[in-house]
Amino acid sequence: MTALIEVRDLLVRREKQTVLEIEHLAVQKGEVLAVVGPNGAGKSTLFLTLARLLKHERGTIHFNGTDSMSTLEYRRRIALVLQEPLLLDASVRENAAIGLGFRGIPRVDSDRRAGHWLERMGVAHLADRSARRLSGGESQRVSLARAFVLEPELLLLDEPFTALDSPTRARLLEDLKAVLAETSTTTIFITHDLREAERLGTRMAVMLNGRVHQMGEPREVFAHPADAQVAEFLGTTLG
Amino acid sequence: MADLFPITLLSLQVSILATLISLLIGLPLGTILALGKFPGRSFLLSIVNTGMALPPVVVGLFVAMMLWRSGPLGDLRLIYTPAAIIIAQTIISAPVVTGLTAAALQQLNPRLRLQLYGLGASRAQMVLSLWREARLPLLAALMAGFGSVISEVGASMMVGGNIRGQTRVLTTAIVLETSKGEFERAIALSAFLLTITFLVNWALTVIQQRGRS
Ligand SMILES: Nc1ncnc2c1ncn2[C@@H]1O[C@H](COP(=O)(O)OP(=O)(O)OP(=O)(O)O)[C@@H](O)[C@H]1O
Ligand SMILES: [Mg+2]
Numbered sequence: 001m002t003a004l005i006e007v008r009d010l011l012v013r014r015e016k017q018t019v020l021e022i023e024h025l026a027v028q029k030g031e032v033l034a035v036v037g038p039n040g041a042g043k044s045t046l047f048l049t050l051a052r053l054l055k056h057e058r059g060t061i062h063f064n065g066t067d068s069m070s071t072l073e074y075r076r077r078i079a080l081v082l083q084e085p086l087l088l089d090a091s092v093r094e095n096a097a098i099g100l101g102f103r104g105i106p107r108v109d110s111d112r113r114a115g116h117w118l119e120r121m122g123v124a125h126l127a128d129r130s131a132r133r134l135s136g137g138e139s140q141r142v143s144l145a146r147a148f149v150l151e152p153e154l155l156l157l158d159e160p161f162t163a164l165d166s167p168t169r170a171r172l173l174e175d176l177k178a179v180l181a182e183t184s185t186t187t188i189f190i191t192h193d194l195r196e197a198e199r200l201g202t203r204m205a206v207m208l209n210g211r212v213h214q215m216g217e218p219r220e221v222f223a224h225p226a227d228a229q230v231a232e233f234l235g236t237t238l239g
Numbered sequence: 240m241a242d243l244f245p246i247t248l249l250s251l252q253v254s255i256l257a258t259l260i261s262l263l264i265g266l267p268l269g270t271i272l273a274l275g276k277f278p279g280r281s282f283l284l285s286i287v288n289t290g291m292a293l294p295p296v297v298v299g300l301f302v303a304m305m306l307w308r309s310g311p312l313g314d315l316r317l318i319y320t321p322a323a324i325i326i327a328q329t330i331i332s333a334p335v336v337t338g339l340t341a342a343a344l345q346q347l348n349p350r351l352r353l354q355l356y357g358l359g360a361s362r363a364q365m366v367l368s369l370w371r372e373a374r375l376p377l378l379a380a381l382m383a384g385f386g387s388v389i390s391e392v393g394a395s396m397m398v399g400g401n402i403r404g405q406t407r408v409l410t411t412a413i414v415l416e417t418s419k420g421e422f423e424r425a426i427a428l429s430a431f432l433l434t435i436t437f438l439v440n441w442a443l444t445v446i447q448q449r450g451r452s
Binding site for chain 2 (some may be wrong): 098
């Protein structure tokens with residue numbers, strides 16, 4: 001197996017505070033890595049750093065074996081979905097196609113490809129509607145379609161379901177799982193919901209205080225927490 | 240009444256041109272002030288916000304001193320020309336457009352920028368997307384810029400001189416006619432002023448509200 005993304009000796013500071021310190025983290029191609037941890041653990045900081053939206057003070061991030069890509073080139077090989085869908089004031093179709101537009105794909109092509117992914121995410125019937133008039137669940141489906149249409153080598157998701165009610169969340173989680181299995185998109189999925197992590201992740205990383213305390217198959221992590229802090233986090237969060 | 244049309248036309252030409260130049264200055268400058276991170280940013284922003292309330296007569300005084308025959312830019316021979324009015328009006332409306340552009344962009348969710356970058360936008364594509372997203376308040380900024388100059392009289396009088404057939408615009412003509420007791424002419428000019436102000440804003444509002452229900 002080749003690592004799609006490999007982080008070494010990473011250090012990120014925000015407002016002069018060290019908020020992320022990772023010695024080594026590798027994500028293999030096709031893997032879905034679920035990152036869990038309490039509020040303030042540094043999950044979103046890791047997410048932004050991996051998207052090259054936040055500078056790191058030290059360390060390397062290799063993508064496909066190289067760390068010499070320009071930021072724009074790098075970002076055009078990934079896609080991200082945040083907790084808020086952050087759709088633009090335009091039609092659903094235009095929203096889904098926006099990343100393709102940034103890549104200079106002609107309108108006819110991008111519209112067709114956006115249409116396909118809206119269909120796949122179950123929101124094709126909303127394609128011509130204004131993105132301002134969608135429910136939270138529908139918006140997040142459009143946000144996912146907008147990411148998948150780019151056929152990213154790495155998909156980054158930061159708590160994409162947190163703002164949704166639990167039935168909506170459960171349905172969306174299943175749909176996402178199916179799409180990920182079908183496309184084998186390498187994914188980093190950040191969540192503070194352990195059940196979601198277990199459901200979606202092929203591996204799981206537990207982050208506490210800016211460090212990865214444990215990484216392994218979800219079942220393995222639950223069965224054998226690496227240290228007392230992990231055990232406590234898993235225990236209190238599940239209990 | 241025959242000179243009503245040339246006066247109205249000059250008013251429109253001068254104020255529209257000044258507004259467009261303000262847009263060329265204010266849109267990029269307001270964007271940098273809203274999105275940039277550099278020392279002195281909030282200080283600059285407060286200068287711009289103060290500039291939004293610049294009294295036209297003070298601008299008139301400053302531009303008149305600059306363009307006066309013996310002034311630093313006197314050799315350009317611009318005092319008492321339409322160009323002088325355009326310069327003064329641009330100084331009046333540019334801070335309005337700049338300040339309101341910055342406010343319009345700062346109202347957007349800051350995470351939207353991250354999202355756009357994360358979808359592969361270059362910096363220019365990110366800025367264009369934000370402008371598009373803020374198109375309503377940006378057009379409002381443009382309307383406010385135009386409104387600040389079409390209705391302005393002090394600066395036009397001071398640097399234009401209200402010369403008949405050359406630099407007489409609607410507002411300076413209204414002042415003159417009123418001072419002569421020619422109320423009918425003053426009222427007619429006022430009606431023209433209100434009408435063109437309405438028409439320009441109406442056109443901008445139609446653009447602004449297009450596609451909204
Ligand atoms: N914009 C910011 N500027 C400065 N510090 C920040 C910023 N955002 C987060 N931090 C700090 O970085 C640390 C990690 O925050 P981060 O957002 O990465 O945590 P998280 O694991 O995503 O938490 P949550 O579950 O609440 O989303 C925290 O101590 C936080 O205060
Ligand atoms: Mg977070």
